[in-house]
Amino acid sequence: MTQLSPEPSMLDTATLSVGTNGDAPLAPAAEPLSSFVARHLGPAERDAEAMLEALGYASLEDLIEATVPAEIRLQQPLDLPQGLSEAAALEQLKGIAAQNQVWRSYLGLGYANTLTPAVIQRNVLENPGWYTQYTPYQPEIAQGRLEALLNFQTLVTDLTGMDIANASLLDEGTAAAEAMTLAFNARKQKEAKAFWVSAACHPQTIDVVKTRALPLGIEVVVGDHRSFDFGTPVFGVLLQYPATDGAIYDYAAFVAQAHAHHALVTVAADLLSLTLLRAPGEFGADIVVGNTQRFGVPLGYGGPHAAFFATRNSFARKLPGRLVGVSKDTYGNPALRLTLQTREQHIRRDAATSNICTAQVLLAIMASMYAVYHGPEGLRAIAARIHHHTQTLAQALTKAGFELSQEPIFDTLRVTAGDAQAAILARATAHRINLRVLDDETLVVALDETVTDADVQDLITVFIGDSIQNSKFKISPSETLRVGEASPEDLQNSEPSGDSPSPHPLIPSSLRRTTPYLTHPTFNRYHSETEMLRYLYRLQNKDLSLATAMIPLGSCTMKLNATAEMVPITWPEFGQIHPFVTGSQAQGYRQLFTELETWLAEITGFDGVSLQPNAGAQGEYTGLLVIREYHQQRGDTHRHVCLIPQSAHGTNPASAVMAGMKVVAVACDDDGNIDVADLAAKAEKHGDNLAALMVTYPSTHGVFEAGIAEICAIVHAHGGQVYMDGANMNAQVGLCRPADFGADVCHLNLHKTFCIPHGGGGPGVGPIGVKAHLVPYLPGHSLASGVGGSQGIGAVTSAPWGSASILPISWMYIAMMGGAGLQRATEVAILNANYIAQRLTGHYDILYTGQNGRVAHECILDLRPFKKSADIGVEDVAKRLIDYGFHPPTMSWPVAGTLMVEPTESESKAELDRFCDAMIAIRDEIRAIENGESDRDHNLLKHAPHTAADLVSDWNRPYSREQAVFPTPFTRSAKFWPAVNRIDQAYGDRNLICSCVGMDAYSDS
Incomplete structure (x- = not known):
């Protein structure tokens, strides 16, 4: 067992209580509890004692004995290190991080260094208002995030030339495998069981596709698109654009041939390159997948990064993952939501074609905001600068006698090094530079937006060695393309710096981008940091996060994500490591x-x-x-x-x-x-x-x-x-x-x-x-x-x-809690859930309980009787909770017509009581309908949630404005306003709009 070194403190000889009031602990801990434990747990000691008294137990241990079957209880404490303070844990993790070596990596393989705009790093990635939100199943309190995801979908559809894109997938390999599955299920020739994959695809993508194909009985055939003749019946093909070694192929003829043989075509594309290259949708692709990592998301040793999946409208209802669409609220105002809910494949159970129910929302938001911040011209300039640096390097290597592949390129060079390869790699090591070794004689060099003139000069030095002293290999900063100084047309019709022709064919006209993209105003107005900052905060304020209130979702455990746990993920020693560097780095x-x-x-x-x-x-x-x-x-x-x-x-x-x-x-x-x-x-x-x-x-x-x-x-x-x-x-x-x-x-x-x-x-x-x-x-x-x-x-x-770069979060949590702290957290989670169940008993039926009438860490409230007694359904109660300032619990799962509540250990008694008070008040509002005191069709629940706009509208409802929006003293002082009224789900499914368009498209006309 790996041991951490606890810092010397009074905690070595004293047990810290759950709360911060200094009372005696609930029960002796097996080991001292770190100071962090009290920060993580919600109830103070005196509050926990009051909750136990309400439940009829003298101690937390008594509650656990009554709840957890004795035959499965651990007989000894966990063999884990003692918990550390925040400062001590960060210091130890800093020492671990220091063992990572941040080299300049030109390895490619679908991953690239990138410059995360500081305004996005600070205000999205490091902002709990964005990273503690839940999946937007309650769209009225998720309009900001949904708009950011709609931007993401628009970014992808515009650049790929496809009709529709989802709101992200897990990674590029997974997205390619999902494309294979879609093609397999949509195949016209049922006898076709083979999926053809280009050998020019990234090797890790091929690996994932093979893994996913095996249990489905799909044969994966890997080959060269230039020689494959479709003699083997295939239901689909996968191409890489540009190829993993940098070559840009004109796939148009191959795509036509694939379609002639009833095969669907998937193209794995580099999204940034599509600002200069012809969109895959324009040469016939049926599906386009890829990774948006280089849109401002750190490398992070491989993840997390937001993949994308775009396709034609004909496959809209087969699209894996989530899709954000435009609908309207009860008053006809535009409103966003997760559309076509059946695409959440887990709802289809054993009829599902995919189990994807997790996206990469935070990273998709970062990528979309990167595109919003830079805009179409900025993205094109970034791509042009990368391309120019690549051509400049290619020119120098060609002059030095290296053989390069003769296909057009965007940012990656395939270099035949021959006998010089060992010396080149030795010089690369001396310069702390990573190059990709393709075979014993061939190297691949992939450039990115962080590359400077000096970096290109260093690369030339690595390849050429002492001959760099020859002035013909020197790069003058004035010769390099500066951002915004040239259009793609200028770049593609001109030679790189120097006095000799390009070593590569320039991008042929058949593969040049000629169509516009990102024309929506959102991508063309927030280019100053002032405007960007305000845009981010406008969106953030439309979303309820843990920074706002408890999110009591059953089965989802929305607990504290402590700041100390989050700090390390932006350290360069974790964030700037390519996933395929050598183990020593x-x-x-x-x-x-x-x-x-x-x-x-x-x-x-x-x-x-x-x-x-x-x-x-x-x-x-x-x-x-x-x-x-x-x-x-x-x-x-x-x-x-x-x-x-x-x-x-x-x-x-x-x-x-x-x-x-x-x-x-x-x-x-x-x-x-x-x-x-x-x-x-x-x-x-x-x-x-x-x-x-x-x-x-x-x-x-x-x-x-x-x-x-x-x-x-x-x-x-x-x-x-x-x-x-x-x-x-x-x-x-x-x-x-x-x-x-x-x-x-x-x-x-x-x-x-x-x-x-x-x-x-x-x-x-x-x-x-x-x-x-x-x-x-x-x-x-x-x-x-x-x-x-x-x-x-x-x-x-x-x-x-x-997703390596976020594992430090869990490391920090366990290191700070220690074995005893983790156990205490579990016990308090069970305490909090049983306290809620106890307080709501008599107002709502608790659907299931275990031994001694106790629940575990969550409880189910049965709302089904109210449908008959008051025509109130689970959605009405959920939306009314928003008026009280809460995210609704899990709706209608695992039992239709119920709410599943999980408070976690991080919520205080005050917040638990506030939630219970709200639920009890809502029960009284239902009772008023049952008694005839409130109108059955026009009441507080049926019209919930209420917006700020409702306050200034003509008010002809049988209840007051105050009852609607300020039902408690807390809401008067800390009101969270939903951005829209209740959303019409069915309208959005009938009128599928899943990208940024003009507002007139949202109207009934």
Whole structure:
């Protein structure tokens, strides 16, 4: 076990109480609690005692004993280091980060250094008003974020030349795999089972595509588009534009040939290059995918970055992920929302074609704001400068006698170095420069927007050596293209600096960009920092985040994302590392990974951990692939049945289908628990073919099922493996461990339990822990050593360690909490949930409870009776909560007509009481309808939420303005105003508008 060094303090001999009032602690801690624990936990000591008294318990330990089944309780504390103070943890992490070496990386492979505008770094990436938001399922309080995502979609559709784009995917490899799946499901020739991939694609993309293809029975054929004759029936093809070695090919003829053979064409494109190059949609692409990382998002050793997926309107309803569209509110005003909700594939369960329910919203917002800030001319100038530097370098290398490929290029050179390669690489090392080695004689150099004249001069020195003293290789700053001084036409019709012709053909007219892009005013007015800052804050003020109020979402764990946890992600030692540098340059990252994996293994009881999956749904899928490979290696290729409780989150069956498994549903009893008898019968019936059970614990209904160990034993007895969904791990840490009571694999939501923020709907991280017998099958990666098991499945994400740059957040959380602090956090999360359930009992029915009438870390409020008594549905209550200043809880899941509430451990008693008071007040408003005191059709709930505009409109409602917008004293002093009234969801589905257009397009006309 890796140990941290606790700083010397009075905490070494004294136990800190939960609160800050200095009272005695609730119960003796197994070890001293760090000062951070009190900052992280919401209830002060005296408040926790009052909450326990309301529940009828003398201590927190008594509550836990009454809630968590004794047979699964840990008998000893977690073997984790003692918690550190914020300052001490940051100091230790700074030492780890210092082991990373920030070199100049010209490796390419779809990743590039970029300049993040400071106004975006400070006011988006480092701003809790943006990074603590939840997925915009409540659009009335998410209009700012939705507008930023609409900008993202517009950026992508304009540059790709496609009709429609989603609001981001996880990474470029995942997006390419999703394109393959779409093409497979849309194929006209059902006998076609092959997907053709250009060898010129990025190798990590090919890896991910192969991984995703295998369980679906898709054959991946890799080859050269210049020689492939479609003799093999294929349903789709994947091309890279520009190619991974920098070549720009004219794919028009190949695309026409593919279409003639009924194959859909996917192009993986560099979005920035499309400011100079012809859009893929213009030469026939059906789908365009790629990565927006170079639009102001740091490298971060591979992630998180926002991928994109664009396609034609004919595939709009098959588009994976989320799509922002324009609708209108109840008064006809334009309003944004997540449109075509069925595209959230987890809703379709085992009929889904994708399990993607996590996007990269925060990073998509950064990329969109980068485009807004620079505008079309600024983006084109950046691309032109990169291209000019590349041509200048190519000219110098050609003069020096190097052979370069003869295809047109944008920012990447393929250089035949021959016998000089070893010397070149040695000089590169001396200059702390990374070059990509393609083979023993060939190097690739990819330039980016951070490159200066001096950098180009250094590259020439690296390749040419002492001969650089010859003045013909000198670069004069006056000869280089400055931003804004030349149009793409000037650039493409002129030679680079120097007295010899270009070593590459200039971009041919057939591949030059001639169509306009980003013409909407949004991309043409916010170019001063003053205007940009105000635009960002206007949007931020339309969104409710954790900086505003509690977000009590069941199954989503919207806890504190402490500032100290967030600080390290913008350190250059973490942010400016290319994902494919040599291991010696990323020793700090490797130490961080090792420590985090060790800690997570101890917390869960597993023997091995993979950090590669970069979303919870990705973790589900990865865990099932590991189980599949385990059966395959044992010769049990027939095991393909996956048992899934009917209450499971919809990503579970979707993931199982993607992993090539057949879903068999298991019934739940009247208490919401798994029907053990039905499980046993299904396991017996499918025993010969049983592959896995997918189970959530505590249950999807928010209770600790006492029979969990028996459930796991039944599956094991029939040769199956148990996959546990870790969405509810916040109720387990320090109290019980999934591996101890029978799980074989479990994914963890680091963006829930371990404090990585939701970012408005992404990023997420979903690592998996596995038992020893599954460790050999953990996912590997062809471009990195030391990743995965000895017989590992293929890569599931583009980068070897997924979203590496945000893992310091979880490291900081665990380091500061320590084992005792993590346990206390779990206990307080259970306390807070039971306190809410207790206060609301008698006003609302609590749908499910466990032993002794207790819930775990969340509870379900049953609103179904009000539909009959007052014609009030769950949406009415949810929207009315907005008037009280709250984000509504999870609606109608896992049971239609209910609200699932999860307060987390970070909310204070005052905030919990404010929420309960609001819910009780809303119950009184419903009762007024039931009693006939309020109109059944025109009442506070039916018209909710109320906006500031309502106050100045003609008021002819049977209730006062004050009742509508200031229902409590708190709202009078700290009002959050929704930007729009209730949104018409159906209108948006009927009138699909998913990019920035003129306001006249939103009108009924």
